[in-house]
Amino acid sequence: MANTLLTPDVLARQSLVTLHENTVMLPLVYKDLSREFEGTAIGETVNVRRPATFTAKVFDPVTGIEIQNATETSVPVVLDKIADVSFEVTSKDLTLHILDFDEQFLNPALEAIAQHIDRALLGLRSDVTAVAGTTPAGFEWNKPEVLIEAGRLMDIAKIPTANRYAVTGPTTKAQWLNSDIVKHADKSGSTEALRRGSIGRDLFGFEAFQTQNVGQAAVTPAVGQPTTEVGVAFHPNAFCFVSAPLEIAPGSNASVMTYKGVSIRVAYDYDIKFKKTVVSLDTLYGVKTLEKERAVLLKGADKA
Incomplete structure (x- = not known):
């Protein structure tokens, strides 16, 4: 045949x-x-097309509902x-x-x-201006707790709490995996993240990933250049x-x-x-x- x-x-x-x-x-x-x-x-x-946005209104039994335009921008x-x-x-x-x-x-x-x-x-990270990982103490970039600070900044900006992601590089991943919070994920009843080799499925409200495409800092960075990896926490609608x-x-x-x-x-x-x-x-x-x-x-x- x-x-x-x-x-x-x-x-x-x-x-x-x-x-x-x-x-x-x-x-x-x-x-x-x-x-x-x-x-x-x-x-x-x-x-x-960008997803339509709406504003919740207080219902008035006299005037009835207020129709909002569902026009996509x-x-x-x-x-x-x-x-x-x-x-x-x-x-x-x-x-x-x-x-x-x-x-x-x-x-x-x-x-x-x-x-x-x-x-x-x-x-596209070069467009982002908000930063977490430098202050306050205890929430540095090389600790998973940095996501608490990132979440705080996103909460202040009124970003939805659902579908929040964090993408970091190999060095950050290694630092985070050495944290008791990640190492003891099995105690919470879920070892899926560890089995898959990812950083964590639910770290302080974020699903965390790592990619080798997050570059390393220069050995001798110039003034103004990063001294660490530059990861990013984001909602899907930040980038397209x-x-x-x-x-x-x-x-x-x-x-x-x-x-x-x-x-x-x-x-x-x-x-x-x-x-x-x-x-x-x-x-x-x-x-x-x-x-x-x-x-x-x-x-x-x-x-x-």
Whole structure:
């Protein structure tokens, strides 16, 4: 029986799931993927819908209820990045079972795209001005209690208490994991966080994660530069990720699929000149800070 080639549709479907599972920041931020974005080219601006906001009113039995407009506002986001990974495969590679192909090729390729997207989203930290981790004593950046201070700042800013996340780097994670609060998580009846290797599922009202894409401080930081890792605590609506389906060239062997706010294009073609098959994965996207007030940096003091 002849082997069946893996099609772009199959590769694209598997790629989206793998990409979403490999990212840290992407699942935590606001995403908008509308059909009106189809056919968008790199450098174009799209208007991202922001969730509607309402104000609770006191009911007056004489005048009745007050109808509020549920009009969604929008914010412009430039789709200025295409994350791309292209690689060569043999005809034999394309006859592998999808799980084998995923392990050998898709996973490493999509890990690279995932890291790229996470770094782009973490780059939005430069827009955030609120800081926790320098004062007061006992709430320093290298202690999980810093989230108490971050929560206080977010409470003052009237940020919803639900869906609060914290993303830190390897050094912060190591410091936090040495805390009795995290080490003794099993005493609260839940060891899920420790089994998964994450920092904690409910630390002072935050779900905490770590990623290697939170860079380390410079060995000899200049004046004004951070002396520690710079993590971030935030609500999803602080940052947004926007993806748009890329066009498929007529006659090309390609497929575009979307999953949970992310669009990816997978194409492959045989290069007759060099007798090789090239597989290409790419995604068009843009990132933007929606409300910096919904985020707090987790860091120590800058170099004086």
